[in-house]
Amino acid sequence: MTPPIRLSLAPRRSALLQGHDCELDVLVRLVAPDAPAELPVRAPLNLAIVLDRSGSMGGRPLAEAKRCAAFMAAGLSERDRVAVVTFDDTVRVICPSGPAGADHRASVNAALKAVEAGGSTALHAGWLAGGEQAAAHARPGTVSRVLLLTDGQANAGLTDPAAIAADAARLAEAGVSTSTYGLGSRFDEDLLAGMARRGLGQAYYGESADDLMDPFREEFDLLSALVARSVRLRIDCAPGVRGEVLNLYMTDAEGRSVLPDLAYGGVAWALVRLRVPASLAEAGRPDLHVLTAHASYETLAGERRLCEPAHLRLERMPAQAFESLAEDQEVRARAQELRAATLQEQARTAAYQGDWAGVTAALEAARAEAGDNQWVAETVRALETFAAAGDAARFGKEARLKAARMRSRLSQAGEGADWSAALEHDKASYLRRKRQQGKAFFNPEPGGDA
Amino acid sequence: MQDCLPGPGRGDPLSFKLDAWIRFEGDAEALADAATRILDLMQVKDEAAPFTARLVRDYAQRGIVARPSRFGKETRYGFQHIVEFIAARALVRDGWPLAKIAEYIAKAQPDELLGLIAPSAETPAQQAVRAIRRRSDVSGPDAAGLASSGPGVTPGPRSGGADPHTAARSAQAWLAGRKAELPALLSAIGGSATPDIAQTVEITLAPDIRLVISAHRLSRLTAADAEAIGRAVIASLVGAGQKGSR
Numbered sequence: 001m002t003p004p005i006r007l008s009l010a011p012r013r014s015a016l017l018q019g020h021d022c023e024l025d026v027l028v029r030l031v032a033p034d035a036p037a038e039l040p041v042r043a044p045l046n047l048a049i050v051l052d053r054s055g056s057m058g059g060r061p062l063a064e065a066k067r068c069a070a071f072m073a074a075g076l077s078e079r080d081r082v083a084v085v086t087f088d089d090t091v092r093v094i095c096p097s098g099p100a101g102a103d104h105r106a107s108v109n110a111a112l113k114a115v116e117a118g119g120s121t122a123l124h125a126g127w128l129a130g131g132e133q134a135a136a137h138a139r140p141g142t143v144s145r146v147l148l149l150t151d152g153q154a155n156a157g158l159t160d161p162a163a164i165a166a167d168a169a170r171l172a173e174a175g176v177s178t179s180t181y182g183l184g185s186r187f188d189e190d191l192l193a194g195m196a197r198r199g200l201g202q203a204y205y206g207e208s209a210d211d212l213m214d215p216f217r218e219e220f221d222l223l224s225a226l227v228a229r230s231v232r233l234r235i236d237c238a239p240g241v242r243g244e245v246l247n248l249y250m251t252d253a254e255g256r257s258v259l260p261d262l263a264y265g266g267v268a269w270a271l272v273r274l275r276v277p278a279s280l281a282e283a284g285r286p287d288l289h290v291l292t293a294h295a296s297y298e299t300l301a302g303e304r305r306l307c308e309p310a311h312l313r314l315e316r317m318p319a320q321a322f323e324s325l326a327e328d329q330e331v332r333a334r335a336q337e338l339r340a341a342t343l344q345e346q347a348r349t350a351a352y353q354g355d356w357a358g359v360t361a362a363l364e365a366a367r368a369e370a371g372d373n374q375w376v377a378e379t380v381r382a383l384e385t386f387a388a389a390g391d392a393a394r395f396g397k398e399a400r401l402k403a404a405r406m407r408s409r410l411s412q413a414g415e416g417a418d419w420s421a422a423l424e425h426d427k428a429s430y431l432r433r434k435r436q437q438g439k440a441f442f443n444p445e446p447g448g449d450a
Numbered sequence: 451m452q453d454c455l456p457g458p459g460r461g462d463p464l465s466f467k468l469d470a471w472i473r474f475e476g477d478a479e480a481l482a483d484a485a486t487r488i489l490d491l492m493q494v495k496d497e498a499a500p501f502t503a504r505l506v507r508d509y510a511q512r513g514i515v516a517r518p519s520r521f522g523k524e525t526r527y528g529f530q531h532i533v534e535f536i537a538a539r540a541l542v543r544d545g546w547p548l549a550k551i552a553e554y555i556a557k558a559q560p561d562e563l564l565g566l567i568a569p570s571a572e573t574p575a576q577q578a579v580r581a582i583r584r585r586s587d588v589s590g591p592d593a594a595g596l597a598s599s600g601p602g603v604t605p606g607p608r609s610g611g612a613d614p615h616t617a618a619r620s621a622q623a624w625l626a627g628r629k630a631e632l633p634a635l636l637s638a639i640g641g642s643a644t645p646d647i648a649q650t651v652e653i654t655l656a657p658d659i660r661l662v663i664s665a666h667r668l669s670r671l672t673a674a675d676a677e678a679i680g681r682a683v684i685a686s687l688v689g690a691g692q693k694g695s696r
Contacts, residue, residue, distance in 0.1 A: 128582060135575035144575065167582050174578035 005228050005262060006031045007295045007307035011314065012331040016288065018316040022276040026243075026312060027269055027331040028235070028293050031413055032227050035264035035428070042224050043300040045080040046142045047072065048097065048130035051115065052150035054088045058117035061183055064209035065149050066112045068181075068216040072147070073108045075220055076100035081142075083133035084108055087126025088118035089156045097133040123154035124164050127178065127195075131171050138175040140302030143223055145201055146176060149212075151183040154191060161191040168199030169250070177201040179219055182401075183212060185393040189400040196404075198250060200258065203404050205397060207438035214429075214440035222430035225263040228297040228305075232256040235272055236292045242275045243291060246338050247407045262297065265428055266410030271334050287313040329416035336373040336417075340366045340380075341403035347383065348399035351392040359387050359395070374419035375433045382436040394438075401437045468567070474529045478503035478510075478518075481527040485535050492567075496539055506535065513552045514538045530560070537563040544581050554584075565673040572672070580674070 012025040049069045053062060073082050082104070083097035094111040098104040130146040138144035158164060168178045178199030180192035183206050196203035202222070204215030234256045237243045247270050249257040259268040272291070280288055295307040317325070343366040350358030363380050370376035379402055386395035412431050424432045424441070434441055471484055482501040489496055498505065506527070509515045515534040518525040534555055541551045555563065572580070651668050653661040 128579060131575070131582075132579045135573055135579045138573050138575040170582065171575060171578050174574035176575045176578075 003033045004305065005033075005231075005295075005297055005307055007293060007310045009291075009293060009310045009312045010328050010331050011312060012327055012335065013322070013325045014314065014328075015317040015322055015325055016276055016281045016290075016314050017322045018281055018318050019278055020281060021278045022274075022281055024274045024276065024290075024314075025331055025335050026272045026274055026291065027328070027334055028233060028272055028295075028310070029413075030228075030231060030233070030259065030262060030268040030295055030297070030307065032262040032264055032266050032268075032410075035225060039225065039264075043226060044142045045076060045082075045223055046097070046134050046137045046144040047076070047081070048083040048085060048134040048146045049073075050085045050087065050126050050130035050146055050148045052088075052121060052123070052126070052152060053086045053115055053118050054121045054150075054152055055117055055119060056186070057151050057183075060209045061151055062115065062117050064212050065183070066115060068149070068212050070109055070112055071213065071216055072220060073100060073105050075224075076105065081134075081137050082108060083130065084111055085126055085130045085133065086115055087122050087129070089120045089122050090118075091122060091125045091129045093129055093133060097137055120156045121150065121152045121154055122156040123148075123150055123152075123191075124158035124167070125156075127164070128167070131176055131178075134176045135171070135174070140175075141300065143226060143229070143300075144176040145223070146171075146178045146199075147181065147216075147219070148178060148192075148195070149181040149183065150192070151187055153186070153188040161188065161194055164191060165194035165198045168195040172198065172200040179204065181205065181212065181215060182397065183209070185391075185397060187397070189397045193400055193404045197408070200250070200261075203401055205401055205438045206440070207394070207436075211438055211440045218429040218432075221428060222261075222263050225265075225428065225430070226261055226300060227264055228262040228299065230298040230304075231259040231262055231268050232296050233259055233270055234294045235270075236294065237274070238280075238289050238291060240277055240280050241290050243272045246271045246273055246335075249408065259295075260408055260410055263410060263428070263430055265412065266431055267413050267415075269334060269411055271331070271338055281316050285316065287315045289313050330411075330414060333373055333375075333416050334411070336370045336376055337406040339369050340373075340376040341406040343369070344379070344383070344399040344403045344406075347387075348396045348403075351387070351395045351399070354392070356387060356390065363387065372417045374417060378419060378435045398436060398438055405434075405437060468529075468533075468564070471532055472529050474532055475526055477525055478506040478527065481506050481531055481535060484532055485539070488532070488536060489539070494540075496543060498539065498542075501535075501539075509535060509538060512548055514548065514555060533560070533563050533567060537566040540566045541584075544585070546585070559673075562673055 006029075008029050008031065010027045010029065012027075016022045016024070049072060051062075051065050051069060057065065069084060073084075076082055078099050078101040080100040081097050082095075082100045083093065084095040086092050086094055094115065095104075095108045098107075100108075127146060127148050130148065134144045134146055153159075154161075154164065158167075172178065178195050179201030180196045180199075181204050182189060182192045185207070187205070189205070192205070193203045195201075202215075202219055204219070206212035206215060232252060233245075233249075234254075235243050235245065245257050247257070249259060249270065252258055257270055259270065262268050274290060276288070276290060289311060291312050293310045293312075296304060297307070298304055343362045347359045347362035347366075350356070350362060363383060367377060367380045370380075383395060383398060383402075386398060410431055412427060419433060421435070424434070429441070432441055468488070471488070474480075474484060476484070482503050482505065485506075486500040489499055506515070510517055515527075515531045515538065518527045518531065520526070537558075538551050538555060541554065542548075546554075651663055651665050653663070655661060
């Protein structure tokens with residue numbers, strides 16, 4: 001049995017400024033245990049891989065997509081299930097869901113070999129057929145997910161991004177999540193990011209076919225290392241105190257935030273911005289209870305567990321003592337990243353409007369507000385190369401999906417402002433902070449498995 | 451919110467029998483009571499429950515449930531009205547507008563409505579897929595995207611309105627499509643499994659056409675299963691027929 005998930009709170013500064021209205025960021029963390037030397041048997045995976053085979057995928061993109069699908073299937077065993085669906089203007093279940101033993105894996109490979117590029121993009125119907133394959137076997141204790149890969153925009157069948165994302169939400173609520181893989185610079189990043197967000201999966205993309213395997217590996221690593229799913233967080237503020245979760249997480253029917261699934265060594269987190277009125281921050285009172293966090297999650301066996309609730313009490317300090325308090329570096333870094341996410345989206349809107357001065361201004365603001373946060377600095381640098389080339393499509397994809405990542409990702413315990421490729425290299429793939437979301441972390445050898 | 455936790459804690463829809471109401475006859479109030487009781491037994495939560503005679507009459511007015519028969523001043527509803535009413539409530543909970551519900555129920559086969567009411571042993575995810583598909587089927591041109599060729603996806607050729615050349619071409623394409631999907635369809639209906647010959651049911655459709663199916667399978671058959679089997683039969687007949695004509 002895995003050790004329990006720990007819930008903890010960290011305020012940016014551990015006091016309130018006496019006699020003033022206070023705004024205070026509090027980091028709520030759900031910390032997964034470190035990976036044991038030998039990973040326990042993971043939960044059975046029930047995957048449906050949905051591949052776009054529309055005309056534009058022809059050649060290398062389709063070849064690489066097929067290779068990625070084959071890679072996912074190769075990592076599975078008799079306990080897992082996999083189905084493969086392709087779509088252009090028609091949907092084909094080229095390999096119905098079956099236990100992923102050697103025979104079924106061989107038929108997946110054979111079916112993939114026969115896939116050729118075709119017509120337009122019935123993305124919703126393709127996704128739904130994948131959902132149907134996984135749905136029949138979506139029982140408690142399995143990890144059921146549709147992996148949707150596309151290079152284009154939905155242009156046949158249901159095409160409204162909001163309606164498609166709502167369907168992804170509905171399927172996720174019923175036990176089958178959706179991850180999306182965009183390829184190239186023509187896919188609809190709002191659609192794919194929206195489907196993954198509401199579908200409770202991951203949104204990945206690769207700039208080129210060479211970059212596509214990296215996210216598939218990452219997702220496979222993540223699914224293999226899961227320790228807790230269906231993570232829910234409720235923040236109860238003390239009377240008079242207002243709090244807001246800044247991550248833009250989905251909320252469930254009870255108003256709880258839906259946090260990412262937790263994997264070994266990861267921290268699912270939410271940044272709460274608290275507003276405490278001056279009347280509560282008056283001098284001479286005992287420590288003020290400002291909030292209590294309640295969290296629950298499901299074990300891989302499908303049992304619901306409650307975390308020990310975490311309470312935050314703060315003392316009130318006069319200005320001088322308050323100013324001398326050190327800031328918590330982890331809280332500060334997460335706040336900088338969320339702010340950078342907002343600015344990246346502003347820059348993206350400007351880029352699509354052709355307002356490159358606006359793009360520069362937003363990126364400058366992100367750089368300035370990020371201070372010493374090296375990951376944000378690297379991110380801005382990567383975006384500047386797209387801006388310099390006047391490439392709105394590529395800028396938009398990187399900005400949208402990096403912003404989504406900064407808002408909803410597993411961090412590593414104690415992760416602060418430092419960033420370097422070497423530092424990230426040693427982490428589990430699903431914990432890495434990439435410089436550029438659409439680029440493989442390692443430079444893959446064309447056609448190789450490195 | 452409808453409880454959709456699978457597992458033993460949930461009201462088992464399989465054990466639920468509508469049979470007790472099959473000879474139902476009564477006025478709007480009796481129908482409202484029966485429907486309330488049935489949803490209660492199924493452990494389905496509906497915000498409009500307990501239902502009222504007024505709601506029943508409103509649905510009859512809108513054509514959502516068929517007009518009741520009349521005996522003088524008395525109105526009589528029957529079992530079919532119960533089925534229509536409960537199916538309509540399921541669609542309301544799915545977020546359908548009433549006008550669409552009337553349209554859907556008017557066209558639906560009785561089995562389809564029963565499928566809505568007692569969703570058999572489907573997982574919540576399967577129910578979600580079915581609800582999404584149902585909505586797409588009546589939402590006009592957008593449904594075109596679902597006219598595709600995977601198992602459980604393909605609608606048959608639609609009748610009426612098409613230009614004859616296009617119709618001939620699409621009929622050919624349709625035949626080719628059915629042939630191509632035969633392996634997947636057979637696999638989708640469990641074609642590789644060995645049938646239990648000791649317990650089969652033989653249904654004679656015509657003197658020279660007989661359908662043989664395992665009794666176990668027949669007892670668990672859902673509307674969707676029946677549809678998939680139907681399509682597999684078409685595909686195999688098309689395949690065998692073409693071979694024979696060569």
